[in-house]
Amino acid sequence: MSAVARTSRQVVFPTVDELRIESIPVPEPGPDDVLVRIAMVGICATDVHLLAGHIGDPFPLVPGHEFVGEVAAIGDRAAHSRGFGVGDRVAVEMLLPCRSCARCREGRYNLCERDDMATGLPRGRQYGVNIPRSEAPGLWGGYAEYLHAPAEAIVHRLPEGIAWERAVLVEPLAVAHRAIARGRVTTGDRVVVIGPGPVGILIAAAARAAGAGRVVMVGTRAERLALATDFGADATVDARRSEDVAADVRVALGGASADVVIEAAGVATAQQDAVRLVRRGGRVVLAGACGAAVPVTLHADEDLLTREPDILPSFLSAGGFEPAIALLARPEVPFERLVTHRFALDEAAEAFDVIRRRDGGVLKAVLEPGRTASPENTFPEKNQNKENR
Numbered sequence: 001m002s003a004v005a006r007t008s009r010q011v012v013f014p015t016v017d018e019l020r021i022e023s024i025p026v027p028e029p030g031p032d033d034v035l036v037r038i039a040m041v042g043i044c045a046t047d048v049h050l051l052a053g054h055i056g057d058p059f060p061l062v063p064g065h066e067f068v069g070e071v072a073a074i075g076d077r078a079a080h081s082r083g084f085g086v087g088d089r090v091a092v093e094m095l096l097p098c099r100s101c102a103r104c105r106e107g108r109y110n111l112c113e114r115d116d117m118a119t120g121l122p123r124g125r126q127y128g129v130n131i132p133r134s135e136a137p138g139l140w141g142g143y144a145e146y147l148h149a150p151a152e153a154i155v156h157r158l159p160e161g162i163a164w165e166r167a168v169l170v171e172p173l174a175v176a177h178r179a180i181a182r183g184r185v186t187t188g189d190r191v192v193v194i195g196p197g198p199v200g201i202l203i204a205a206a207a208r209a210a211g212a213g214r215v216v217m218v219g220t221r222a223e224r225l226a227l228a229t230d231f232g233a234d235a236t237v238d239a240r241r242s243e244d245v246a247a248d249v250r251v252a253l254g255g256a257s258a259d260v261v262i263e264a265a266g267v268a269t270a271q272q273d274a275v276r277l278v279r280r281g282g283r284v285v286l287a288g289a290c291g292a293a294v295p296v297t298l299h300a301d302e303d304l305l306t307r308e309p310d311i312l313p314s315f316l317s318a319g320g321f322e323p324a325i326a327l328l329a330r331p332e333v334p335f336e337r338l339v340t341h342r343f344a345l346d347e348a349a350e351a352f353d354v355i356r357r358r359d360g361g362v363l364k365a366v367l368e369p370g371r372t373a374s375p376e377n378t379f380p381e382k383n384q385n386k387e388n389r
């Protein structure tokens with residue numbers, strides 16, 4: 001165990017389209033606090049939208065909500081109530097629920113009223129998204145060496161010895177579980193997922209784990225569709241090559257429509273496709289948007305009315321961390337293959353460029369705050385996990 005540093009280096013978005021590396025003092029944790037040393041943090045499309053100013057005005061912001069790490073220091077009461085000790089591997093949920101509002105009390109803490117920015121609140125309660133760095137102690141984002149977890153934070157212990165490149169997927173996998181729960185996916189269901197990005201692929205894995213009878217992935221990039229089959233998709237449909245996607249999906253489902261269609265592409269046309277693929281009385285989950293104003297443009301046409309599907313937006317990850325951690329512990333799903341690019345904290349700007357250009361088949365890029373930049377890490381055109389496991 002290395003000692004806790006007095007300062008934490010952070011990636012800061014001071015304002016729209018600005019990215020800097022800065023240091024901030026790390027206070028001793030109070031009796032109810034946990035100080036987490038970040039080992040790895042995923043870069044999410046949400047972070048790219050935040051930097052571009054598409055998601056509110058949370059500046060100055062330390063981004064990063066997909067982080068895992070270890071307990072660096074812990075207050076007395078927190079150690080007692082949480083049962084953690086220094087060195088334990090942990091994941092912290094993105095949302096700090098107030099635990100007392102009506103939505104929190106009914107278990108839908110992703111809808112915590114104290115995070116409802118529509119009511120004009122000056123700050124929200126989501127790490128790396130809407131808690132500004134100016135709020136003390138300023139350790140509210142995962143693109144950093146250290147993170148502050150107060151009493152209301154939901155902190156989960158990770159399985160002993162789990163590799164960071166698996167653990168780092170816990171938040172997107174929890175988001176996937178939320179989508180599955182919203183769609184009420186149950187044993188034997190025919191499930192279609194549209195959009196084989198990291199979340200779509202994780203939704204396929206979560207649907208498989210939830211007992212889906214058949215999982216079909218629809219997308220446009222062959223190598224991602226192939227990867228989806230390694231994560232539990234029984235069949236895939238390449239929308240670019242198919243002359244009739246609805247007909248091909250029906251064949252892939254064994255001659256039926258889908259009980260549940262989960263849209264994970266984040267584009268308006270995919271929402272409409274979802275309605276065309278669902279059975280009468282089925283469920284359509286909208287999981288692809290990331291708060292960046294993707295319009296919901298469902299036509300109230302015959303397809304929608306005669307099928308009368310439930311249209312279910314899915315937001316954040318409430319209730320998803322426990323099943324996600326259980327699934328990450330199962331070695332048969334090759335989660336680490338989603339982590340295609342790794343960067344040091346200083347290389348965050350390069351990492352964003354790689355993502356924006358969609359270089360080198362980037363799926364999930366991560367930052368490793370404990371790692372120092374080196375020339376060969378600056379241009380990671382290869383999948384560094386290719387030979388793993």
Ligand SMILES: [Zn+2]
Pocket residue numbers: 044045046065066172
């Ligand atoms: Zn994310």
Ligand SMILES: [Zn+2]
Pocket residue numbers: 097098099100101102103104105109111112113114
């Ligand atoms: Zn609340």
